[in-house]
Amino acid sequence: MQDQLYQDIILEHWKDPQNFGTLKDFDRDVSVQNRYCGDNIRLMLKFDKNKISAISFSGEGCAISIASASIFTEYLKGKSVTSLKKINQEQVLNLLEIELTPARTKCALLIFQALQKALV
């Protein structure tokens, strides 16, 4: 029985994540960890005229954290710093279009945590 969590969209973004890698030219380079399960994500951002001109993420994580990072970094492309600061958790989770338990919510929000850290 196919688990509700591991929909094709999740599996596709996990196996072939968008924006996976590092930037040679960047303005922000932050790393976050989920201590409980050993997920770690590194987020790199480049800004041009206060908008995200380049974005990348790398690291080791479960399918949810990687898929979420892939989907979220796609979503962030071209966004202004002002609009970035307005993004809340709900919006991040809605991008995934799946039901998450509290434990897996943490995984999905790891990339969002990284963004918060980058915007400090």
Place this chain on the structure above:
Amino acid sequence: MKDLKNIKKDFTIFQNYPDLVYLDSAATSQKPTSVINAVSDFYKFKNSNVHRSGYRLAELATETYENTRIQIGEFINARSSNEIIFTGNTNQSINYVAYGWARKFLVSGDIVVLSEMEHHANVVPWLRLKEEKKIKLLFIPINKEYRLDYKPIFENEKNLQKIKMLALTHASNVLGTVNPLKEIISYIRRKKSDIKILIDAAQSIPHLPINVQKLDIDFLTFSSHKILGPSGVGILWGRENLLEETDPFFVGSHMVETVTKEKATWSDLPDKFEVGTSNLEGVAGFSAAISYLQSIGLKNINIHEKDLTDYALKIFKQSPFIKLFGPKTSDSRLGIFSFELKGAHPHDVSHILDRQNIAIRSGHHCAQITMKSLGVSSTARASLYIYNSKKDIDQLFTAIHSVKKTLKI
């Protein structure tokens, strides 16, 4: 002697969750109904504070508490029950030794030897001591067979002069490796007799007999909750003369003789190390746990677990898509299996298994140094105890196969 075949009926949780395949006893054990009853019975029939009150109920409570101390002393063959200290858990017990003995007697440059397979409980207190007193920490490395190459550190004459303590786990909560204590300790005693030896038995004592006098060690630590007892109770055992010279970590009531505006004097052992009101109901439950364990017999538990471990190891061997971290035979090895499913993250593995009512753990298992030595940041881990069966192991592997299907790997 109790039979292990129908043992699940002794555990209320399996009545409540008949489909539960519990493979995380290395994290905490399930509790026999007799243990749960002992805890609530304490509050129903014996509740009172211990030691000072003068009425019959208090005598009952004190008797339960102190008889458990004696029972545990006998369980590990302590010379005296004064050597048995009730703490909150293994981690606290280790802190008591790091703070009360090591911090008092070690000086800058002294060496404490640990290993790469220690739980954080037996790493972090020493790291803190390193910061404070500038002692040195040396870690016995894990070799390719997932065992400890302990001799090189002690063969180094320069090191040996400064080595004051060995703090070592009896069994690894990640690898299942059981360290040959008899061999290691007799080697160390021959090398330099004044090295103090602390053994962390949290992971081993639920499965293996421990005789502190025969082992010739100085301190032993373990928890109730891994050996069928309630959480919130741990044990520190120490040689009486060492505990006499160890300072208490927590100070306050119950562990004092006299208190004036100028100073306080400590009680004798064991009270010196038991501050305030202890986990009275937990101790009552712990007693029931030891009694339950003894009604089965550790020998029978060993036979049962070795059988299961051999069974599991055979299947691991036949599964090339699963990497098993740990010894590949059941000699000197517990039924603890840290593994990696190629192409899947441990967290996804444990999630999918959970959907099939199988409880395993994923993460670093409070052993980040061990993870680093294995070259991974996390593993999935299944661990066995008395209530597991071959059927549980079959279900584990069927579920692992299903992970491949779900993740399409």
